[in-house]
Amino acid sequence: MDSWHDDDSDNERDELADDTQYGGKDAILFLVDAASPRMHQKGNEEEDSPFQMTLKCAHATLRNKIFASPNDVIGVLLFGTERSFGVKDFEHLSLLLPMGIPEGRNITMIEDKVNDIKDLEKEVGELGGQGCKVAIHEALWQCQSLFNDIKGKVAMRKIILFTSNDDPHENEPVLKKQAMKKANDLSDTGIVLEVVPLSSTFDWSKFYKDVISKDDNDDDAQVLGTEACMQKLDDLMRLVRKRVHKKRSSGRCCLDLGKGVKLAVSSYSFVQRAYKPSKIRLTRDTNEEVRTLRQFIDSNSGAPLLTCDISKFMEYGKQKIKLTQDEVRATQKALLDGTYGLKLLTFKPMSDMKWSDFVRSSHFIYPDEKSIRGSRTLFGALLMRCIARKVMAICSYKARETSSPSFVALYPQEEETDPSDGAQKTPPGFLIVYLPFVDDFRELPTNLRPLLESSDEQKSVAKKVIKKLKMKNYDPEAFENPTLQTHYRLVEALALQKADVEDDDNVDSTMPPFDIMKRRLGTLSQEFIEATEPDESLVEMVKGDVKKRPAPTSHFRAKRQKEDDCGSHADMADMVKSKKVDKLKVEDLKAFLKSVGIPVSNKRKADLVQAIYDHHK
Template sequence: MGITKFSETFKGQNFSLFIPRKDQCDVCVGWKAGDIPDAQYESHRSWNDAARAEKERDEDEEAAQGTPSRENIDMSNWRAFYEHRDEEDEEDEDERREGGFKSAGRDSVMYLVDASKEMFIKDKDMELSHFQMCMQGIRNIYSNKICASDRDLVAVVLFGTESQTKEHFKHVTVFHDLDEPSAHRIMELQNLAENYKLGHAPLVHLHHALWQCGDVFSSARATLAHRNIIILTNRDDPHGGDRELNRLAHTKAADLLRNGEELSLLPLGTANSFDLSLFYCDVISHDQSDGMQDTEPASTLDDLQLCLKLRQSRPRAQVRLVLTLGGDVKLGVGVYILVRSASKPAPMKLQRSNNEPVRSKTRLYHAQTARLMLRNDIKKAQTYGKRQIVFERDETDEVRRFFEPGLVLIGFKPLTALKPQDHVRPAQFLYPDESSITGSTRLFVALLQRCWARRVFALCRYTARKNLPPRFVALVPQEEEVDEHKVQLMPGGFHMIFLPFADDIRNVEEPPVVSVKPELVAKAKTVIQKLNFSFMPQSFSNPVLQTHFNNLEALALDRDVVDAVQDYTLPPTERIEKRAGQLLRELTEMTFPPNYKLNGNKKKSGMAGESAPAKKPRSQAVAAVGSKEELQAMAKEGTVGRLTVKGLQDVSRRYGIVIPAGARKQELVDAISKHFLI
């Protein structure tokens, strides 16, 4: 049947297609079908109303500031309206970072803290109660996240309280909603630990607490990459053996796990005081349950802080790629960063009147017409042999792309072929990614075991992203290490070491070898043995960063005293003197005897007390231009740029060369070259 006959028949039968005005979300459809409770639907509607009100408020502010709305804006300039940064600058920054991490969402962690009476009981040997320990530990996590990852979202929910945030979630209080950590929240946690006024419930409903946690996650406006719920309690049976409450809690925990949330437990108490099998083994995630069978509860604040740090930190892949071994043999891998230089956060520009952040926008305008330049109006050029080679934007994009992102195996080499001087940047770590290709872990482990057994590394071509150049990398195997309790100390995987190209290698002339007496070598060897110690980077914090963040924390929390920072990078002079002080003095006497004269102690600018020679004026260093022909010859040779701006202006006026007002040096050079038709 043709389309014409079909249309005539369709209209003749008076048929029509129903097109709804607007698609409804799953929550609204589920509520109409009776699958969604009224409380969750009301929360969803309130969030939609708040988002709509915020949109209208933004449009009103734009109209008040004279900013065109989305409906009235000229679409020819849409990039200039929406972009806050120049796209070319972003691409260049991506190239400099070479595969910098781009998150698909924000990490979020929710601390579900037990607030029953048992958490506030103090033993004789305890300075803080378990509840105060939890608040202090979470407070430290807030401070660390402000310094390290301030975009992570954190929430605190208390269960077992007499009060409650919502009526249908009994004895559950949302103390901190899911948001970024701040100084105000840190002070609230400290105040809660010192002055608790929420009361204690006679009965705990953990399934209501888990439901409240899921509701907080679902109402988050940001895209969440990881959702983690950490339960802190000292009671291994919160319901006192009530089977119905246990069944409801297990059912809700299973729903959260299927929805993508991770449930972990941090027990508190003394050794052998927490029985995981009574209740929580069926609540938390299976991998967490298997790893906590031999774990002792946290009894001190230091143990609690260490456990919280291990629970809340989650390794995040910098990029997920496909490792091609040859033909159709492929496996999924994730690239992780093990070492990255920590630095101070970039300063933020604020408005003087109200301390609000200032956003900067870049606009490019034509020099003669003052017309706004769009992305397609900009071209890039490279100077080669005094000639500008202009590239179209499509050409520059094509030049940047070599291969599709991924790892391609080239071959294998023995580990002895990898030299220390081949290290050009910090190594990264390779781990299997089962989510992209099923069976990748099994193939990855087989490859790792054979490389470790034969003491070889895999040579691969690595392309992090499509706009980055390829690199040669060496995949060095690392065997998994576990302790006596089968707890992993070092994961098994490949260290990805970046190898240099031939252009990166430099030939350095080695200095002549100086003959040294054997007794001097023996004395130096003795000194080295006396001062030998085991170095671990984890034991040394950066004193500059610690001082900076301590000062910021003191200002944010209105403290009068700043916590002192102990600088462990200073050499322990007393210990060195005690161990090898006499040996060092003997080594110095043997190396520099009394009649020894140092040859490198010569001064370049006269003896002490003599004044330095006068600096030559800049005008004497610039070649004088005697005639117009000489200036033309300098323009042809490309040496006009040696003149200063003042000299270029003088010769331009002397020989009648038109120059723009307020021109810079390059514009003056271009005007002179244009005058002589060069």
């Protein structure tokens, strides 16, 4: 029988589980404008053109996907090229990267094209030249055809269009109408079209406002004109990473407000710990993956056991209480009357929230209009009233039927936007804050030393140090896990057959800038050390609190004395003279003989005693 107890595995399953509706791989197609002259203009020789920045974003996406989502499909299609390349049905289209899973050769190929644009022009013709023509509807037709050729279940199909031309069909009403019609057809078939502007003077109202996809259930699929036009590579990569990432719900449930009033919500994880990929065992000769099988065997008969043959137990009063698998599941389901989801219990002031009572990472919930119509309206009304009255909702919560129950606080979160460009910084909704049970609290030690009062001089110096070392505009996204990044870079270097890893890829962003800190502090560090140096009275007080080691007991002293006597050659000689060697234990005899280099294996006590007598002859 297996020991059964409730642990934190339920919490991990709740965070890692994805909604089954989103099962399948993601397909992302980079649709890049190669006709606009502004896509190929550089501010100076050291800077990249918007076209090169776009290819670098595709390159970075491939590098990320090959570790994070190796089954996703990525492609790059250029429109407005002088000649067609890799496309048979339409002119002025070039398939730079066919739709496929991220592979080392694709990463190397994109990297070579970025570094040598002239080599790319040998295949697709002059970029941004006079002979480049644009037909958006044909490019969208080709995108749909590429998506249709993908085999297997696809969860998300998205086109990310990069351009600096805000009106590609100026004075061409027929082509503009065809493009809008085709964009609507893509939306009807579930293909999302998003546009990333690469010009500071981009005007959405001319063409693209009526072309991009709009999802009524996803506020993030908004008109990208509310975001600043990307003119820096880091900003563009950040935006592309945001657009490529699919917001997968960690679960869906109902929020029961009482008296039969329910609304549907989806939960999301804001933060989830990233781990290294699991190791895969391969056979040494063929490099084939090793298949692992786990089987339980009856220790008495040696027969294999089925799942129904295995019971679990809980120990109570040194007695094993046996539970079958069905009884375990029934026990889990019976909690909270067999229901799961959120159930409103009461409201509490937001000021009652103690952030020190941390149990586990919080989740974020948002209304799910597809499951229950009207959920968004009711959710919005509840959120606005909680914010207005500064209260939080206390609920019971079970993420799934067999999950452990919890008491949670629905902490209201108001929407925040960037005043400069109107982009959303914080979405509106409720944070699910897990509340501790009485069993989760721990008592503090009662013998803690009282806090020492700091002098005004010490406080003044400490304030100066803090002011000098204060980090402005802290952003956690600026710090990568050095362990993960080093692991990925080494694996990537081996896969792409690179001689060595670039130094820029191995920079540990978590290391403090010691030179800058030293320059900012100046003499303040020495002043802080001198101001906080303890005086003699404090040192004496701390020394007085240190407890002396307790003296050994008489039994321990006698045992230690015997061990010392046995280990001493002089004492052993005395025992030989008094003929008391046989009074010692076998362990003591062996220890002495080993110390003088005499073998003791396969010898009885009489042989050990005789060996000691022989040694002293």
